[in-house]
Amino acid sequence: MEYLYKTVLKPARIEYIVEKSKFIASVIPCESREEVDAFFDEIRREFKDATHNVPAFVLGDKMELKWASDDGEPQGTSGPPILKVIEGKGLTNIAIVVTRYFGGIKLGTGGLVRAYSKSADQVINESGIAGAALYNKMDLVFNYGDYNKFLSYKFPDVMKESMIIGETVFKENVEVSFSCHKDVKSSFCSILKDLTNGGIIVKERGEILERFALTMDE
Numbered sequence: 001m002e003y004l005y006k007t008v009l010k011p012a013r014i015e016y017i018v019e020k021s022k023f024i025a026s027v028i029p030c031e032s033r034e035e036v037d038a039f040f041d042e043i044r045r046e047f048k049d050a051t052h053n054v055p056a057f058v059l060g061d062k063m064e065l066k067w068a069s070d071d072g073e074p075q076g077t078s079g080p081p082i083l084k085v086i087e088g089k090g091l092t093n094i095a096i097v098v099t100r101y102f103g104g105i106k107l108g109t110g111g112l113v114r115a116y117s118k119s120a121d122q123v124i125n126e127s128g129i130a131g132a133a134l135y136n137k138m139d140l141v142f143n144y145g146d147y148n149k150f151l152s153y154k155f156p157d158v159m160k161e162s163m164i165i166g167e168t169v170f171k172e173n174v175e176v177s178f179s180c181h182k183d184v185k186s187s188f189c190s191i192l193k194d195l196t197n198g199g200i201i202v203k204e205r206g207e208i209l210e211r212f213a214l215t216m217d218e
Contacts, residue, residue, distance in 0.1 A: 001162060001183050001212070003131030005061050007093045009213055012127035018115045020103025024050075025123035027096045029130070029211060033059065036095045043097040051102040054116060056082040057095040063087070073100075077112035085120040093132065096120055130211035135164065135179040137208045140192070141201035147174040149195050159184045162212055179208060 007029045016023040024047065028039050036057045044053050056068035056079050066087075068079030082096055098119045107115060142150060155163065162184050166177030180188050192200045 001131070001133065001158070001181050003133040003212075003214075004209075005092050005132050006090050006214065007130050007132055007211060008091065008124060009128035009130040009211055012123055014119070014122045014126050016115070016119050016122060017103075018111070019105040019107060021105070021107065021115070022101040022103065023115055023119040024099040024101075025096060025119040026099070027094065027120075027123045027127050029127075029132075030057070030059070030093055030095050031209075033065075039095050040097060043099065047099045050099045052078065052100040054078040054082065054098045054100065055095070056086065056097075056120075058083070058086050058092045060092060063092045073112060073116075074109055077109050078116045081113045081117040082120040085117050085124070089124060089129070091124070091129070094124075096123065098123075129214045131214050132209055132211050134182055134207045135162075135210040136182050136185045137177075137179040137205040139203040139205060140176040140178050141203065142174045142176070142196065143199060144174060146196040146199055147176075150176075150192070153191070153195060155188075155191070159188060163188070164210060179210060181210075181212070182207070 008027055011028045013024065013026045016025065026043055030036050030039065040055050047053055052071045052073055054069065054071045054073065059065040066083060068083040070077060070079045078098065082098060086094055086096065098116050162181035164179045169175045189202060
């Protein structure tokens with residue numbers, strides 16, 4: 001399926017030990033500088049006793065805005081290596097902070113670069129790579145019999161992977177908050193109409209930006 005850009009799938013965190021120094025890498029997907037700043041502030045508060053909290057971010061569909069800081073580490077040994085990992089994976093709308101608790105053994109400039117790079121790489125892998133795309137959001141209204149058909153129907157994998165089922169409300173009918181990738185919307189609606197003999201009601205709710213998991217080679 002087509003996507004606008006690649007990012008990370010969800011917030012994640014890993015820990016990595018090198019020569020008694022503890023590195024804690026945290027990552028989030030984000031859409032604005034305000035989200036980035038709030039994330040950085042949150043990490044600094046959480047790890048206020050850390051030796052360093054090294055931040056980096058990339059924003060914009062075409063990676064237009066990039067920034068990193070060494071946060072007191074030797075120049076170019078921490079923030080820029082994190083940024084290089086992000087760029088190397090072609091990711092945007094992502095923020096990472098690698099927190100370091102110094103363990104008493106100096107790593108040297110090369111050791112620092114490797115430690116911060118590996119921390120960033122591991123936390124991105126923990127989060128997973130995602131494609132961000134416009135999804136069509138809608139409410140689906142079923143009678144109870146048709147709703148059970150919907151639940152048991154075996155959708156093709158390519159469609160199933162792009163479907164997001166939200167809140168379900170059970171009243172006189174069953175109303176399901178739902179979104180799917182724009183590429184499969186037509187096929188999805190056609191299946192539902194056939195499945196329910198035209199009984200389904202589809203209420204369009206516009207478009208929303210969603211993330212879906214990508215394989216490593218996408």
